[in-house]
Amino acid sequence: MPKTADFLAHLNPSQRRAVEHYCGPLLVVAGAGSGKTRALTYRIANLVLTHRVDPENILAVTFTNKAAREMKERIEKLFAEREAQSKHGKPLEALPEHEQTRLKSFVYKTITKDLWIGTFHALCSRILRFDIEKFRHPGGYSWNRNFSIFDESDAQALVKDIVINQLNLDDKKFDPRSVRYAISNAKNQGWSPADLEREQPNFRGRTIANVYAEYQKALAANNALDFDDLILIPVQLFRQNEQVLAYWHKRFRHILVDEYQDTNRTQYDLIRLLVTNGEETENFKDWEYRSVFVVGDADQSIYSFRAADFRILLEFQDDFGDGLPDDDTRTMVKLEENYRSTANILEAANELIENNTERIDKVLRATRGAGESIFLFRAEDETDEARFVIDQIRQLEQNNPELHWGSFAILYRTNAQSRAFEEFLGRYGIPYNIVGGLRFYDRKEIKDVLGYLRAIANPQDTVSLKRVINTPRRGIGKTTIDRLESAARDLDRTLWEVLTDETLVSTLAGRSAKAVSGFTNTIQTWQAKLEDTPPAEIVQGVLEDSGYVADLKAQGTNEADDRLQNVQELYNAVLQFEEENEGATLLMFLANASLASDLDNTKEDQRQVSLMTLHSSKGLEFPVVFLVGVEQGLFPNFRSMEDPASLEEERRLCYVGITRAKERLFISYARERRLYGTREPAAPSLFLAELPKELLLTSAVGALPKKLATPIREVKAKRAQESLLNTHADDWKVGDRVVHKAYGAGQVTHIFGAGNKICLAIKFPGQGQKIIDPKITTLQRVI
DNA sequence: TTCTAGCCCATTTTT
């Protein structure tokens, strides 16, 4: 029998309840830093080990590739560790390298390979590769399994073309961007064009619905789906085809959803359909060998502008759960113990978020000491603010050997704020990394190469075809393309069909005709090899045959060199993909690339200061955090100040920012700020007034403190000293709250001995009573 | 077909 206790022993009682949950619904309300990933991974392990659930029957959904990858890695490690213990009686680390590798690959083959862990989009695209040909669109459109996935800019371009060229609308009134936004929103609510029209029966609503209908038609003509379709189409398919739904319902007996507060209506529908096999939730009772386990934190819901709706989380109890009050319910667990931040930081976060009305009551409990005060700095302007922040970083780094550049993060509301900080970081030669910004797969050269690959895999993809038909320049200009396209329209054929029709092409001017057939030959050559050629070989061949690399080399500029390097990087990514996925096809690589956010988000650099928006910081933690630009109009942003719901979201964003900090938190605001070229006076954010005054250390009249009051090292020394002094019986009394390094928070229940020779009995929730000598073990008091 | 001056605009963005 497996020793289940081995990995459950480290859990606190709430975590344990979550991890040991077997069948039925469970909502895990997981505060920041409360060990939510741990609960998820341990539960999966527990399902497999204790309840003998077949890994094939487990579906775990995340929102980011990074979260999915982390979960996979942690589960793999958990199992490998267990194997090492049971086979060798040693921890994994203690085994020789080759044995570690052998165990890991054994675990992969027998367990993790069969788990479905991934983002909503990746999982849905996998389902669609099986079943999209069974989907019946009401407009009669159809897709095949080679479908392309259009990214945001492809989608945007398509909408723009429809608004301006097809429907001849005024693009001032119907800004393609906001039209695209409205369409995306409709899809995320699960609305068809007709539904959208019903929801908004005015001229604007009708017009947008019209664009939506045309847009969907165009997507189908390209055999393409946008990100929203990847979720919406499976939902529609499940609703119209009982067999298909029954298959997946039977397959996914245990469904886990991470970041549940970020789900939108369509994603919720997908989960609900899979769980209940299409039945209404209130009628669904058949929980035998079946569960839905969702983890989230309404206080960290910051993506409502992406149609995320945290009310879905708030409604879970009425929806799947028993609906009983918090104290009696068996379908909700709260993880409130925070293992990340000092008590001061947590108290500030708790006080701030109390000002929100729409939430589940929850208070983060500290398991660590009070820590330092939060430092509030008033800067003259954005330059002064940057100077302050960089000064602090330099001093802290110098005075604290345990801190390195990677220990610091500068968090801001808008990307535009990064400039001033970059300047000062550059001036002092401090390495830094801006998280976000232009993504690898959004680079022009990468989109070009992927355009070729998509055109090969899916020739109906006219958007990709047009992207590369004259890249590099091969003399197929606008007029030629226009003529080909209008021929396609007249004959009701795709552009590709026209391009490959020799008779039609021969009507073009001689030079153009030759260029076109040269291009189509290249594409056709590789299409023929698509099935039985490894993707890397196709990529290399296309790069050569198309002249893309040759063209970049010929340019010889620095910019072209950079592009070449990125193309090389993409090639490496294909190779790596082949290595990691046995029998990988080009189609698989393309799906992966369309859904990947970045290549290098794997490496977390220890040697660079991180700069990022508050949104990007969710899920991360840093020893020292600078929350900058905390001013009215900037944060909260002026667009959110009128509407109470938006203001609450800004407050949650602030809450996310504060809870990123482990040891020290600095908050700053400026008296005036240059925005878009003009200087504007600025006022401190209302969020500052909501923080407890006694936790804030403020700079007097904005003067720069030369040195930090107490660098971390000194604080640590001081704490150690305090604990040494605390050895007199008089210093302790029953009821004192303390924090122990390994056991966490606890309370003194007995004091033994007298004078200098004492020891304490301390009760740690979930771990029983321990006898501790405060002279030997460092204890931190909690006030 | 390609280049460039000037115009407009401006949160956040897991996929």
Next chain:
DNA sequence: TGGGCTAGAA
């Protein structure tokens, strides 16, 4: 302030 896009020139 600066990046992206368009209209007009080369």
